[in-house]
Amino acid sequence: MNNIDILKERLENAGASVILLTENQLQSCLETHFPSILNFTDTVTCEEYRKASLEKMEKIDTALFAGRFAVAENGAIWLEDEDLPQRVLPFITQKLVLQIHVSKVVDTMQEAYQQISLQNTGFGVFISGPSKTADIEQSLVYGAHGARELTVIMLS
Amino acid sequence: MSEHAKKAKLFLADESRSRWHDETLWMVRQKRDHVAGMVPEWEDLRQQASDIKTDVLEHLPKYLQQFEEKATHHGVIVLHAKDANEFNQLILSIIEKHEAKNIVKSKSMLTEECGLNRFLHTRGIEVTDTDLGERIIQFRGEAPSHIVLPAIHLKKEEIGETFHEKLGTEAGASDPTYLTRAARLHLRQKFLSADLAITGVNFAIAETGTVVVCTNEGNADMGVHCAPIQVHCMGIEKIIPRQTDLGIFTRLLARSATGQHVTTYTSHYGKAKPGGTMYVVIADNGRTPQLAEPKYRQALKCLRCGACMNTCPVFRRSGGHSYGYTIPGPIGSILAPRRDEKKWSDLPIASSLCGSCSNVCPAKVNIHEQLYAWRQDLMQHKKTSWLKRVTMKITGIVLANNGLYNLLGFAARKALKYLPHSWVYMPLNAWGRGRELPLPPKQSFKQWYKQNRKK
Structure with a gap:
């Protein structure tokens, strides 16, 4: 298995949906599957939400962010301050969509930490699935406090 | 009976719950083995x-x-x-x-x-x-x-009751997804404010x-x-x-x-x-005091992952509350006595010393070796019960004396054969509660070895 296959398998095991697309299919895919999506790879949307209230952000149904890179061994996708007009956004949205380019996949967490600079980052996070809990009798439930669903769009 | 044993007895009174606890934590341990193996x-x-x-x-x-x-x-x-x-x-x-x-x-x-x-x-x-x-x-x-x-x-039914009382979920509802949703809504309000x-x-x-x-x-x-x-x-x-x-x-x-x-x-x-x-x-x-003791220093390497709890045969069968200390299970049992030797003296005993905890620990803390070291220290510092100390003293004397050991071995084999069941399993025999001894052999291993070695 190549690292793209491993990444896809690990994400799906963690409860995420994975869509493989070419870059020119992206727009039509978003319009079909996520008509109400807020696209935070777009600077206008980012500006609009830079000072938005929690009440406004709580009403977001689906939000799209561009991940910097992904880790094949565990499906983790890296986001940091620069990608987020406000840090709470990928957590407070009901559904989260992350896009990642297939050329930006590393094998392990050890390689992943070579890619980032915590020295210069106020906040950064690896996200590897939808929010989940098993605190009631070890029954897995998606949607504890963060996003209830995660879709990862892998672009080639 | 030690504090841990008393509380474990309460936990074990509900047989189906304690079996579920044991099997569920073992399942988590198996999941750990599966992904670690990858x-x-x-x-x-x-x-x-x-x-x-x-x-x-x-x-x-x-x-x-x-x-x-x-x-x-x-x-x-x-x-x-x-x-x-x-x-x-x-x-x-x-x-x-x-x-x-x-x-x-x-x-x-x-x-x-x-x-x-x-x-x-x-x-x-x-x-x-x-x-x-x-x-x-x-x-x-x-x-x-x-x-x-x-x-x-x-159990989910108990959580359902609690949520019915505190969050107004439907009476009798115990579906984990339903209860989790209710908690999500409740806690979202807490986050927003x-x-x-x-x-x-x-x-x-x-x-x-x-x-x-x-x-x-x-x-x-x-x-x-x-x-x-x-x-x-x-x-x-x-x-x-x-x-x-x-x-x-x-x-x-x-x-x-x-x-x-x-x-x-x-x-x-x-x-x-x-x-x-x-x-x-x-x-x-x-x-810092823990750091100053080379024997127990390694306990500070703990990542708080809980793997030692999931694998521990005693933890799985006695439940976390039986330990009493904030951190239960094997790692807690080597951290607690450092805080108060007298109060937590029974925790290092609440272990089979099988070593499984040390084998799964991601930071390789030598948990079972420290449990053993604590037993020795607590015995020497006279923090364990006098009954345990006297028993250990007598055991020590018997094991150090060849003739006495042979004699008592002989007596035990005869006693187990001829004494009525109710005498052997009298209330003083704590080990015999819930357990049966195998039939005693006709001769000791020592006798068997002597006979067979000549051939």
């Missing part, structure tokens, strides 16, 4: 983690200073607490300074250790625990029974002044990013030297804890959000 360099990672933690413990002041310099440089306020009281006072002073009213907290074993919630409660300040398992036990006024799975001792968020810390990076928090639910992030004030609480041993060390620890932590390849969220906090304030409170609370 990493070919797993044993190397454990060794590296252990080596890094050893280096940290040897150079703790250097790394703590480095962390503080970097964090302070990034505008983070770093505070130090000598003990639990100082820690609680510091948190109180932060709350008072910012006039915080709505406080949310994600999982932190340090705040459990220091009794922070109780301390604040007596001063009229309420903290909302936001991890689902912790919220459940907070509603019920209980302590966590496991450091990663705090409500593992409860939070003005101060408290979290624990999994790792603190000396090189960059960053703290790292791992959750599956996203509660740490919801709290930290909603509230203007973020307060991260850590023991001094949570320091690791470099950013690249995280590559090793994040590969080990979730796999060891729950059998996941990584937690859903691995969050790195380095600076406050615009307009916000970030605090890191570093507590010693008894760690």
